[in-house]
Amino acid sequence: MMDNCLGAQRSRKIQRAFRHCKVTILCLLLTVVVLRGTIGAGKFGTPEKDLAEIRDHLYFRKRAEPHRVLEEVQTTSENDRAGADSNAGTNNYNEFDIKKILVDEESDDLKHDPNEPYSLGPKISDWDEQRSKWLKENPSYPNFIGPNKPRVLLVTGSSPKPCENPVGDHYLLKSIKNKIDYCRLHGIEIFYNMALLDAEMAGFWAKLPLIRKLLLSHPEVEFLWWMDSDAMFTDMAFEVPWERYKDFNFVMHGWNEMVYDQKNWIGLNTGSFLLRNGQWALDILDAWSPMGPKGKVREEAGKVLTRELKGRPVFEADDQSAMVYLLATQREKWGNKVYLENAYYLHGYWGILVDRYEEMIENYHPGLGDHRWPLVTHFVGCKPCGKFGDYSVERCLKQMDRAFNFGDNQILQIYGFTHKSLASRRVKRIRNETGNPLDVKDELGLLHPAFKAVKVSSS
Amino acid sequence: MMDNCLGAQRSRKIQRAFRHCKVTILCLLLTVVVLRGTIGAGKFGTPEKDLAEIRDHLYFRKRAEPHRVLEEVQTTSENDRAGADSNAGTNNYNEFDIKKILVDEESDDLKHDPNEPYSLGPKISDWDEQRSKWLKENPSYPNFIGPNKPRVLLVTGSSPKPCENPVGDHYLLKSIKNKIDYCRLHGIEIFYNMALLDAEMAGFWAKLPLIRKLLLSHPEVEFLWWMDSDAMFTDMAFEVPWERYKDFNFVMHGWNEMVYDQKNWIGLNTGSFLLRNGQWALDILDAWSPMGPKGKVREEAGKVLTRELKGRPVFEADDQSAMVYLLATQREKWGNKVYLENAYYLHGYWGILVDRYEEMIENYHPGLGDHRWPLVTHFVGCKPCGKFGDYSVERCLKQMDRAFNFGDNQILQIYGFTHKSLASRRVKRIRNETGNPLDVKDELGLLHPAFKAVKVSSS
Numbered sequence: 044m045m046d047n048c049l050g051a052q053r054s055r056k057i058q059r060a061f062r063h064c065k066v067t068i069l070c071l072l073l074t075v076v077v078l079r080g081t082i083g084a085g086k087f088g089t090p091e092k093d094l095a096e097i098r099d100h101l102y103f104r105k106r107a108e109p110h111r112v113l114e115e116v117q118t119t120s121e122n123d124r125a126g127a128d129s130n131a132g133t134n135n136y137n138e139f140d141i142k143k144i145l146v147d148e149e150s151d152d153l154k155h156d157p158n159e160p161y162s163l164g165p166k167i168s169d170w171d172e173q174r175s176k177w178l179k180e181n182p183s184y185p186n187f188i189g190p191n192k193p194r195v196l197l198v199t200g201s202s203p204k205p206c207e208n209p210v211g212d213h214y215l216l217k218s219i220k221n222k223i224d225y226c227r228l229h230g231i232e233i234f235y236n237m238a239l240l241d242a243e244m245a246g247f248w249a250k251l252p253l254i255r256k257l258l259l260s261h262p263e264v265e266f267l268w269w270m271d272s273d274a275m276f277t278d279m280a281f282e283v284p285w286e287r288y289k290d291f292n293f294v295m296h297g298w299n300e301m302v303y304d305q306k307n308w309i310g311l312n313t314g315s316f317l318l319r320n321g322q323w324a325l326d327i328l329d330a331w332s333p334m335g336p337k338g339k340v341r342e343e344a345g346k347v348l349t350r351e352l353k354g355r356p357v358f359e360a361d362d363q364s365a366m367v368y369l370l371a372t373q374r375e376k377w378g379n380k381v382y383l384e385n386a387y388y389l390h391g392y393w394g395i396l397v398d399r400y401e402e403m404i405e406n407y408h409p410g411l412g413d414h415r416w417p418l419v420t421h422f423v424g425c426k427p428c429g430k431f432g433d434y435s436v437e438r439c440l441k442q443m444d445r446a447f448n449f450g451d452n453q454i455l456q457i458y459g460f461t462h463k464s465l466a467s468r469r470v471k472r473i474r475n476e477t478g479n480p481l482d483v484k485d486e487l488g489l490l491h492p493a494f495k496a497v498k499v500s501s502s
Numbered sequence: 503m504m505d506n507c508l509g510a511q512r513s514r515k516i517q518r519a520f521r522h523c524k525v526t527i528l529c530l531l532l533t534v535v536v537l538r539g540t541i542g543a544g545k546f547g548t549p550e551k552d553l554a555e556i557r558d559h560l561y562f563r564k565r566a567e568p569h570r571v572l573e574e575v576q577t578t579s580e581n582d583r584a585g586a587d588s589n590a591g592t593n594n595y596n597e598f599d600i601k602k603i604l605v606d607e608e609s610d611d612l613k614h615d616p617n618e619p620y621s622l623g624p625k626i627s628d629w630d631e632q633r634s635k636w637l638k639e640n641p642s643y644p645n646f647i648g649p650n651k652p653r654v655l656l657v658t659g660s661s662p663k664p665c666e667n668p669v670g671d672h673y674l675l676k677s678i679k680n681k682i683d684y685c686r687l688h689g690i691e692i693f694y695n696m697a698l699l700d701a702e703m704a705g706f707w708a709k710l711p712l713i714r715k716l717l718l719s720h721p722e723v724e725f726l727w728w729m730d731s732d733a734m735f736t737d738m739a740f741e742v743p744w745e746r747y748k749d750f751n752f753v754m755h756g757w758n759e760m761v762y763d764q765k766n767w768i769g770l771n772t773g774s775f776l777l778r779n780g781q782w783a784l785d786i787l788d789a790w791s792p793m794g795p796k797g798k799v800r801e802e803a804g805k806v807l808t809r810e811l812k813g814r815p816v817f818e819a820d821d822q823s824a825m826v827y828l829l830a831t832q833r834e835k836w837g838n839k840v841y842l843e844n845a846y847y848l849h850g851y852w853g854i855l856v857d858r859y860e861e862m863i864e865n866y867h868p869g870l871g872d873h874r875w876p877l878v879t880h881f882v883g884c885k886p887c888g889k890f891g892d893y894s895v896e897r898c899l900k901q902m903d904r905a906f907n908f909g910d911n912q913i914l915q916i917y918g919f920t921h922k923s924l925a926s927r928r929v930k931r932i933r934n935e936t937g938n939p940l941d942v943k944d945e946l947g948l949l950h951p952a953f954k955a956v957k958v959s960s961s
Contacts, residue, residue: 165937177940184950201675203927209668216660216675220694223682227691234686235679238914238929256917259939260949455697458715468662470697478624480718481636490719491643 161243161336163255163328170322174262184263186320188230191286193265195317197226198250198257200236201272201428211428214440217447218272224454225276228489231268247362248335255328258320267324271314272428274390274421275446277400279453280487281387281412283317288382292319293327295366296390297383306371308348308355311383312390313363314421323380330369330377334360387412393422397442400449400465409453409487420446441466457485620702620795622714622787629781633721643722645779647689650745652724654776656685657709657716659695660731660887670887673899676906677731683913684735687948690727706821707794714787717779726783730773731887733849733880734905736859738912739946740846740871742776747841751778752786754825755849756842765830767807767814770842771849772822773880782839789828789836793819846871852881856901859908859924868912868946879905900925916944 167173178186188194199222206212219235226233234257239245241252250269258267266285288294297311318324334344344360352364352371370377388396396417403416412418425439448462455461460470477483484490626632637645647653658681665671678694685692693716698704700711709728717726725744747753756770777783793803803819811823811830829836847855855876862875871877884898907921914920919929936942943949 164935167937167939173938173940181950205669205672209671210664212668212671212675213664216671216678217696219675219678219682220696223678223692223694227693232686233682235682237676237679237910237927238919240917240919240929260917262940263950451696458699458719460697460699468696470699476623478626479632480626481632481721491640491722 161333161340163241163252163332164259167259167325168322170259170325174320177262181263186263186265191289192230193285194263195229195231195266195268196234196257196261196264197222197231197268197270198234198236198254199270199272200234200253203237203239206428207430208428208436210440214427214443215272217443218275221275221447221450222270224450225279228279229282243336244332245337248332248341250362251328251332251335254318255325258318258324262320264320267318267320269313269316269318270419271421273423273425273443274315274419275443275450276418277391277396277420277446277450278409278412278416278418279450280408280410280489281416281418283389288317288319290380291382292321292323292380293317293377294382294384294389296385296388298385299383302367302370302383303374303378305353306351306367308352308364308367310367311363311370312392312421312423313366314423315390315419317389327369327377330373331362331365334365335362388414388417388419390421391417391419393420393425393439393442393446396420397445400445404449420449422446444468453487453489456487457490459483620792620799622700622711622791623718626718626784627781629718629784633779636721640722645722645724650748651689652744653722654690654725654727655693655716655720655723656681656690656727656729657693657695657713658729658731659693659712662696662698665887666889667887667895669899673886673902674731676902677734680734680906680909681729683909684738687738688741702795703791704796707791707800709821710787710791710794713777714784717777717783721779723779726777726779728772728775728777729878730880732882732884732902733774733878734902734909735877736850736855736879736905736909737868737871737875737877738909739867739869739948740875740877742848747776747778749839750841751780751782751839752776752836753841753843753848755844755847757844758842761826761829761842762833762837764812765810765826767811767823767826769826770822770829771851771880771882772825773882774849774878776848786828786836789832790821790824793824794821847873847876847878849880850876850878852879852884852898852901852905855879856904859904863908879908881905903927912946912948915946916949918942 178184184194186194199219201215206215219233222233225231236253239249240256241249244252254267254269258264294317295311295313296315301307301310303310334341334348341359344365345358348360348364348368349355349357352367355364370381396414397420407415409416422439422443425436425443427436427440427443445465448465448467452461455470456473459472459474459476461473463469463471474483637643643653645653658678660674665674678692681692684690695712698708699715700708703711713726713728717723753776754770754772755774760766760769762769793800793807800818803824804817807819807823807827808814808816811826814823829840855873856879866874868875881898881902884895884902886895886899886902904924907924907926911920911924914929915932918931918933918935920932922928922930933942
């Protein structure tokens with residue numbers, strides 16, 4: 044397909060035209076399931092968030108196999124034991140599933156014996172020893188690069204294919220430019236993944252094998268920061284309060300009550316999180332992954348999650364629900380090392396932020412990271428790379444431009460420029476140039492980041 | 503336009519359809535001018551390169567104003583004095599030019615008085631003093647981060663607009679992913695520009711005001727590495743031989759004879775170069791920029807360059823021709839600090855490299871940087887972001903995928919994977935996972951880069 048890109052474009056056009064026919068049916072299903080979803084969640088979560096999360100997963104699945112939405116709407120009420128089992132970790136495949144897997148696009152990448160339970164890789168139980176030995180032997184790669192400043196690797200990525208929605212790649216480009224800027228200012232390295240390392244863990248589960256591989260390959264990395272491609276930094280001055288997490292291994296945006304008491308599927312968000320390199324990380328990845336394998340396992344696990352979690356619509360198992368379920372059911376095992384952060388937006392739901400940017404500019408300043416100036420604006424449910432031409436995606440794209448420009452203004456101000464408006468790509472000067480450029484101080488003190496970063500984190 | 507992206511897509515579709523009508527006429531003109539070009543250059547440069555360079559500029563200009571190709575074919579023989587003057591630095595505008603500028607897309611960004619000669623910014627003559635004072639006062643920002651290891655900022659970028667050719671953004675994304683990988687391995691920071699800082703210097707001249715701004719804002723940066731968005735790293739292991747340039751300020755791929763003796767417009771390439779931060783850099787930027795301002799100045803200067811340089815086709819002044827002209831006419835002033843490198847591919851023309859990747863894999867290994875394993879493969883003339891659906895761009899896209907995968911294989915091998923073929927996005931394992939990941943050494947020793955980087959540069 045890549046051998047003939049113009050051909051590929053043409054065929055994509057045809058595919059698109061074909062998909063359009065499905066949109067009508069899907070809108071109908073959307074309404075049905077959204078209603079079911081809100082009724083289920085309204086009491087507990089923020090309905091607005093639920094709607095977005097539900098849209099999110101519907102988009103996601105629609106792109107994969109639209110017609111299956113129907114099947115699931117029909118099978119919701121079932122309480123399938125097999126589902127419960129598979130969720131417990133035993134993957135009981137049957138002829139049908141194997142055929143299903145073999146017709147899959149990436150099927151020939153599939154080495155794994157369907158009779159064996161899925162594993163992310165060889166069991167490792169002495170990673171802390173291996174790692175600290177390595178760190179001793181390689182003093183030129185300290186896992187801390189300053190006081191309270193761990194070495195951090197930000198990991199993100201996108202599909203190796205061009206987006207179904209052609210404009211989507213432009214937003215992926217803006218999203219990585221935005222991350223490059225934040226990471227340059229805060230001394231963070233970036234790994235952008237475009238490869239599917241494990242065909243079974245495609246979709247929202249792909250991050251798990253990738254993260255494990257990177258932790259094991261980079262003992263010098265203390266914290267791995269996963270960030271979805273549809274999340275952007277909107278506070279370029281905010282430094283993560285690393286010292287706050289010195290006794291924790293896993294930091295996600297969320298609320299203890301919503302996860303542990305309500306088992307609410309949006310009690311936390313897995314679109315932007317910090318994971319400390321160590322044996323504990325390998326262990327929780329192993330405990331997190333069993334619901335991931337594509338096909339029967341993921342579908343049956345989805346039923347269990349929908350049954351057990353508050354407000355979750357019907358769809359195959361996703362990594363976020365699985366994490367809520369894991370923490371809620373095994374709090375004693377993991378809870379003491381998990382920090383659910385809500386003092387700032389490690390993840391911030393775009394729906395409640397994007398319309399307030401002007402108000403933030405009016406009243407506040409970068410560096411706060413919270414509702415006054417969010418660190419991250421996450422376009423949950425927008426899937427700009429997917430083909431879905433309804434109004435909400437149109438709104439998404441407009442708002443993604445605003446979020447990008449909102450963040451980009453903090454970079455441009457360093458050099459004396461700003462966007463003409465949050466809606467404009469165009470820039471204008473905010474100060475005249477001088478013959479003594481080094482006397483100019485940017486208000487945010489972002490010009491000399493590494494230093495600033497450490498200073499901020501220790502203040 | 504960005505306020506309504508779907509609307510924008512529709513309107514782009516219409517524009518595209520409209521442009522298609524022009525392709526036929528253009529192919530005709532293409533042939534005419536390509537012939538003229540080769541006859542002019544064949545004797546001196548590599549005809550193959552000339553053809554690509556000529557295609558390059560034709561694409562470039564076609565996208566801007568196709569019909570003008572004709573005018574210029576007609577006016578080639580003219581030897582216009584006004585052109586010579588404008589090239590000498592005096593910009594003589596007239597009513598017509600000003601009107602022309604005012605109808606320009608970015609016209610309202612234009613603050614500059616057309617009666618004043620163009621300037622990149624306030625005159626600075628003591629930058630070396632200012633900078634060394636700053637470096638003394640900020641020891642936490644050394645301009646050298648290791649023995650023979652200067653602090654380097656790689657600067658690249660692309661238009662703030664989505665590509666006219668929708669698949670183009672996907673190639674920009676792959677291109678920046680490729681740069682992120684090389685720069686992470688070699689301890690280089692990245693600045694990705696998406697803003698037009700100076701409307702007058704749009705197009706191939708936009709890099710000049712950007713580079714000046716970055717040099718003045720980042721005194722800690724010793725070398726700025728400019729790289730076009732259509733250039734990709736194909737040798738992830740090659741470290742630039744920094745010590746070789748200790749007495750030089752400006753490094754470009756090129757040949758002394760072709761620049762100084764032949765005045766050949768492709769005697770050097772400005773798509774990938776190294777510029778040392780200092781007063782000398784500000785001075786050469788000032789000497790380089792006078793042919794840049796859009797409109798009459800750039801057009802007249804183009805005539806001078808075509809008249810004075812070997813093998814140059816007819817089109818408005820471009821930054822590369824202007825640099826050849828500057829060095830050829832003022833060698834005594836600049837030559838002693840300019841290093842024209844051809845021992846490795848700081849820039850490598852794709853046409854002579856991409857078909858040899860399999861042969862390179864067969865016979866050589868990364869780290870050589872030259873014809874055996876090129877550091878950079880530059881897709882001169884491909885303009886994947888521009889709308890141009892002829893065969894050569896189809897070939898470009900296919901070859902850009904091959905170049906990306908060729909470079910990406912060197913990253914994937916670190917983690918035990920490789921692309922199934924240079925034509926495939928898909929990856930496969932090249933070794934089994936182990937319980938002792940730290941005992942695995944990647945053949946290229948790229949796993950722990952900063953160290954490697956310094957080691958290579960001093961070997």
